[in-house]
Amino acid sequence: MDFLHFNPETDFKLLLAVPLIPLIGYVVQVFFGRFLPRKGDWLLTGGMGVTMVIAVLMLAKALHASGGEHGGGGFFHVSSEAGISWAWLYQSGKAAVSPLNLEVGILYDGLGAAMLAAVGVVSFFVHLFSVGYMKGDRRYHLFFANISLFSVAMLGLVLADSLLVLFVFWEIMGLMSYLLIGHFSHDPSTPFFQRWATWASKKAFLTTRVGDCCLLIGMMMFWQHYHTFEFVDLWRLTNEDVARHGGEWPAWMTVAGLFIFGGTVGKSAQFPLHIWLPDAMAGPTPVSAMIHAATMVAAGVFLLGRTFPILSPDVLAVVMATGAFTALFAATIGVTAFDLKAVLAWSTISQLGFMVAAIGTGGIGLVAGLFHMVTHAFFKSCLFLSAGSVIHGCHHEQDMRKMGGLRTRMPLTFAAMGISTLAIAGIPLFSGFYSKDKIIQAAFTKTSLEFSGAAVFASIALPVAAALTAFYMFRMMFMTFGGTYRGEVAEGHGHGQEGHDDHHDHELVHSEDGGIAPGHPGPLPVESPWPMTVSLLCLATLGFLGGKFWLADLDVLAHHAPWFVRLVSPETLYPGVDLMNGYGHTVTHEMIEHAEHVAHNMAMLVSLLVAGLGIFGAWWLFGARKASPERIAAALGEIYHTVARKYYVDELVNGTVLRLTHLLASLQRWFDENVIDGIVLGVGRTNRALGFLQAWFDRTIVDGLVNGAGAITQLFGSLVRLFQTGRIQQYVTFAVGGGLIAAAWLILA
Amino acid sequence: MAMGIERGFYALLGLAALAGAGWGLSSGGVGGLLFAGFAALTLGGALVCIWERSVVRSAFALLATFGGVAGLFLLLGADFLAMAQILIYVGGILALILFGVMLSPPDPTERKLSRVGLGLAAGGGAFAWVGAKVAATVHWSQAATPPPAPKLSHAREIGVGFLAADQYVVAFELAAVVLTVALVAAVYIARRKVADFEEPAEPEGGI
């Protein structure tokens, strides 16, 4: 079994291959994709398959190395120690030694292994799914190219060993999400999507860009103090600094931490920078599955995972509060959404809230958050893909009110979606339960140990959000799969657009009632082709067993640590760093153990109760239709509308930030054109004005006298001209006369 | 009335000449007389030249001036120069002017003498005054009596002067060149233009 042993020489090169294969695929696809058979989709999917295999292999190695039941065996490899690194900024000799040189290498540890495998798997299945879903798209080959470059960016980010490299891939991912969300903006066949995609992509890029800038500032602050971006060095130096200050975190470090968290808020769509995610649904569904479930949004959480030691306790409190609030906030809106993908979008934001809040609680919360990130990747991507398959079936109809009764027509999709819904709702036996339960346990331990306001808020908000999650997920299940098919049925599967778009022209802003992408009538939905259903089912199994492979030891209620917890623990994540920011110094390890144990049982109970409550509520309203949701919505009246309108956050942002920028821009443009340019032209104009004044002054006041410098010279000119009579004799006279006068003057003087 | 002025002018002229002669006789004896005569001849000729209304008479008055100047040269011992003066000025230049007179139209409108007179008077007065001033300031190297009568120098000396290496050979050659150029130019300028003969062809199409 030594084949599972991790030896740095070969394995680092193998790891390097992981992002490189799709990159090569991308380059080939961009230039020759159009000419390849089947437009090169097999090339990229195959490439992604190879990457997945390597990633899973490396995960196996990591699991093997992390030792038996309770983990603890350190698995932490940094390529620069193994001598494999690449000088980026300065190459030649002398400069390389200066502090300015940037060694770029790979950091591969438990978290990295898990994420690499998750991303690899999800990307491969999204590629496979897209083969079916995107068939017949005008820019089919470009779509695949963009998706694979996106996975390169994510894989690169996971392997990054320094903040700068992480930032580079971070921004490339932003670019790819811009291009992928904007996929339909070039496709005139769906005018609604075209209009929506154009500004949605820009909105996504700019909002995440705000986050990126915060991250950049945070990075600069740390660079200014420690002159390094390497994670390992950063952890060590922060640790020594805090130790030197006797446990007191310096103020600048908190500010820098907040800025870094700003990056996460931007990328992982936490409140208030979450506005771009619902609009990112303008992209094709595989894109949503990939970007808005598994990878890109998870990058923010991954960043927190990597920079956890350098975040001060107050930053963690802010993190927890934001996460919890976002979870609750998004869950409420999810309840009211009617667009299938919108529900999933808001549930993603809410789940991300969960993860961020978990990491905020520190200690086991960190592990729970990261674990939930991995499991969420599986079941959320499966949810998105199955939603894609449903939409594909219903001829691009996204409005749940026009669906229903699909369980008989699309059994496989129903099965996959069902399993993932159970997982996300946190039902035991499914992956969601294990990670979400841990999060709630972490929240409870935090409150019991450190009774701070944020902790209390988190431990209340998270269970409520979990309940709402269960509620809206099952509401979706019942609306799409329960009841009878409410869609318009028409013969022929024409994708014709004629006259289709006129009768309900949706104003652009994606509002809760009108702005859902219009489908078109077609025959009864039928099961999606094999590439889609195969990937759905595989992801569903992962959703099912991904959390804890309980089949092996039938430990349903996770008394033994799930695989992820064995792989990743605060000690293995940050070797040689004592995590003071978890609980500060007043709390000892024994107290933590005890609190965790107590919280474990309580959390188990609460999460089961909450899940059950949510499912029952959904069944009560939508399944058995005991009460009509419409009447309840009407009863709630204005509250319902505000929640449905996403608390008008979009309008708020558009009104303030965008209008302010445009105002500032036009103000400065006016300023530039009139004031600065004005000054320059003013100088010209004042001269002209002076000329007029002088002319007026001369004309009226100096009547007849010399008028202005020009006039004077002209006068002299005319005087002299008198002498130019043209008669020679006069010239001689003047000459002689002049001579005489001069002689006389000489003599007399 | 016009004849009165004419006659008055000449009377004045004659008086002036006599006064000059008397003064010359009294101050320098025969030499002085000669000098006064020649001076009177020169200045009188010039005055008549200006005064005379008709160009021809002026031209001939100029002849007297050139003669007077030649006389003065003789008094100063520059015999070759006097001969050259008469030869070139009287023979050459005056003839040229006479040709000019012949070729140019009679001048119908003669300016009134008064303007001329006025000009003469003003110019002469001012000039005399300045001349006196200048004369006063210049201390002449005048010996009480003029140096011994100059021996008449031979033309040979001047010839040697022209050709001697260190003296004026360059100037002599240059003068030759200038002369030829000037004469050729004069001929060229004064040639009959071809256009004088043909009627200039009317350009078709009018203006």
Add this chain to the structure above:
Amino acid sequence: MDSTLLTWITFIPLIGMAVIMCLPARALGTVKLVSLVATFIPLVLATVAYVGFDKTTEQMQFVANVPWISGLGVNYHVGVDGLSLPLVWLTTLLLFIGIPASFGIAKAGRAYYALLLLLEVGIVGVFVSLDYFLFYVYWEIMLLPMYFLIGIWGGPRREYAAIKFFLYTLAGSVLMLVALVALRLSSGTFSIQEMIELAQAGSLTGANLPFGGALLGMKFTTWVFWFLFVAFAIKVPVFPFHTWLPDAHVQAPTPISVILAGILLKLGGYGMLRACFPIVPDAFRTFAYVLGVLGVISIIYGAFVALGQTDFKRMVAYSSVSHMGYVLLGFAALTEWGMSGAALQMFNHGTSSAALFLIVGVIYDRAHHRDLNGFGGLSQPMPIYWGLTTVAFFAALGLPGMAGFVSEALTLVGAYDSADPRFRILVLLSVLGIVITAGFLLWAMQRVFLGTLNEKYKDLSDINLREILCLAPLLFLCVALGIFPHFLLDWMEPSVRHLVGLLGGGAG
């Protein structure tokens, strides 16, 4: 031993110009060929110089020093170091690209190419000259053809733009002349290096000038500093002196604005590094913060005004103002990273803004107008053109993996790290500039390329081979230098380190 390489690079275009002048005006084909060759040879020589450059020392290389006007003590002293060599190479490249880019220009073609070659002589001359008098002479040479190129071949309001450009830069060069004379009198030499040595020894204080150089209460060095700084700031352009740039760009024909943006803006920056800061280091240090503030204002102001533009080219012009703001911020920060970031930004901005102007030229040739709101959905009829524009836009945006990011990151991180704590607020503000730059570029991308196809441009022909050949090297440079920045930074690093040492800045 005097190496004649630099002299050849400078004067081959002059020979080309002479040859062109002899050709009959009708033979436009041969004129184009000759000018192509006359710009290709300097490019080859510059590449040879670049490869042969010794990266370890900061001394001047390929030096040639021949007395020129011995009466005034002026000598033809040329040489090149880490800072100027990349810019020389970029000049030869851009001019070489400028020639095929202007094959479309028909009016008085021969004069056009002749002036273009004369322009190259002027620009390369400024970059290589180490004698202040020679520097000034080339500065003026460079100015004249530019006036005619805008004035004759420009757009509708070309005279106004040409005159404004000319007078603005002339005012600058007059200031430089005054400073030049003052320096000559007080230092007794025209050679920039000797002046620097004197300045380092602290003896360049204008004491031997009539009233000790102090005037109206300000020291000699302060006077010289502000005179020179304003002269070069006009060229950069820095905030208050920038209003000539949009007019000049909007009215200039495409190849000219490519060269104007690509190279002429760098003259200002390079001039500061070579001929202003090291000569009056103490004045520079006292006013460094003011420079930083000006730089940041340029960044933010340029970005905002670009956001407010409707003319495509005017927007790109203002984006140049914003990008050059980083250069000034990098200089003012006086750290090694800041300075090398600024020097790198000069090169990168050269390639990315030149590419942007070529792109504007392509659309202008087809649609004959530059109103951003007038286009729509052009990505359908012109997919390749859209692909190239995306690369160029994201290079200008400063996306990682592109050269723009490396120089901006270096400048910002270096500036943040500067000894003067006040620079931190400046850096925070300039980060706002990055977001706004992303804003206006993507908004422009959306209005021109995405959305519903504007019926008028349904049948626009896609970008042709000639335009691609002009655009390709620039985009390649943007991407290549993004991934391997050390191809440029290794060359610059010794000179930058030496310069920072001269100016008394901190490392890091």
Add this chain to the structure above:
Amino acid sequence: MGVGAYVAVSAALFALGVVCIIARRNILYVLMGIEMILNAANINFVAFNRFGGDGLDGRMFAIFTIILAAAEAAVALAIVLNVFHLFDSIKPSDVDLMRE
């Protein structure tokens, strides 16, 4: 007689030459005036040579003046001819094309 007398005569002749040029309205008088002035100059040359210097300079100069005067008169006359041809009148006041 002393050199002063000669100078006086030459000065007078010079004045008369100038007046001749100015006063009369015929180009030929201008020519005559010029000749008078040249003669006045010659008188001075010879007089000062006789009384002052001892070499031949004065006389030689006078000779050259005479030579050049001849050349000048020829050219002048040719010009007058052309003027007459062009202007059909020889009054200097008509010859005023040069007037702006």
